[in-house]
Amino acid sequence: MSQRKGAAMAAVTSSKHHEDQEMMMELRRGPWMLEEDNLLMNYIACHGEGRWNLLARCSGLKRTGKSCRLRWLNYLKPDIKRGNLTPEEQLLILELHSKWGNRWSRIAQHLPGRTDNEIKNYWRTRVQKQARQLRVDANSAVFRDAVRCYWMPRLLEKMAATSSAHHHHGDLPPPPPPPLHPSHVAGMASSSSPIYGSHDHEQDPTSNAPAGSGGYYQRYPVDPSPSTSTTSGSTSAAALPPVPCFSELSWVDQYGYGPYGYTDLDGAGVSFDDSAALESLGLDGLDLGPADSNVYSDTTLLDYLNSTCAGGTMMTMMGGGGSVVHNSCGGAMGGGGDADYRPCLSSWRTDELVVQASSARKLGDHQHQWGGGGI
């Protein structure tokens, strides 16, 4: 645009306009060079961020202010986190996208070090790809159910596996737990929103997060003892709002975890009879039973968790509350609402997890594959 405009301004006679024209004619586009990055970083080091057009004029860069801003925010800024998204981050993106849609910058605010561009690209290249393969809209209820009932558990398992690997290999321990705020616990079980249902699209789920907690979606160790779990102690199952139903499918993944299932948004069960879509997802080996029985008997999320989480992965709901269920070991898992989701990992019972995983891998090729490196 600038180049086109520049070409149209041949009649400009003032020196200032002439300089502007010259600058616009020389505007660079495309990939940034090392020298340009250095120029930009040096300028910002001296003058700070902002006033991008001024920066573009004064820094010696032959770029637009927009381009400079983008380069800084998406690439050069010191706190940018490089590398693959962790399962925790992927889970958070899925959750927040379900609440806010394509509000990338808003989502990015809750993933420290990640940019909206990175999250957007992740969504388009990974998540939407799966939706295309399913031949469903990425915003459809069916797809959301798949995300909720398949990907999210998988990501939780990956997180548990990562934790287990750290435990067994002596890697760096997970970060220390963020400080808990009394309002978090007080807010638990105060809402009955489903994890993937209609949400208040304006309320910030982190609004109750303690100041300086460093991002609201973090790992922290959990006391494995049911009797000493303060988290579970304040939210007995009897006092909880209704647990979202979970339509169970008798199937386990290549790691031996399962069953996984689909459920509709109101938890009443869903019929999923699109065999082509199942095949495209790699679920064609799934035993769906008789054709007229594809609405599966509901089990509770609690049952599901007890059967799949191997005791090591839990999600604790803080802040806004929501449906919370406890797993068999005293943790709590919740879904829904504008809450503060904190997937809690511990190394407890990870030996069992590893045994399950290794035995599952021996089952061979008849179990389905979901692809390689995550979604």
Added chain:
DNA sequence: AAATCCGACAACCGCATCGGA
């Protein structure tokens, strides 16, 4: 080994919003 395909991601573009004159 070459051609093609495809995923990942950096960068650009157009539009919306905000704030100051």
Added chain:
DNA sequence: TTCCGATGCGGTTGTCGGATT
């Protein structure tokens, strides 16, 4: 109140490198 420049945001495109044929 209106105008206009600066900035932010989301959609889209371009490019590169690895995988596949």
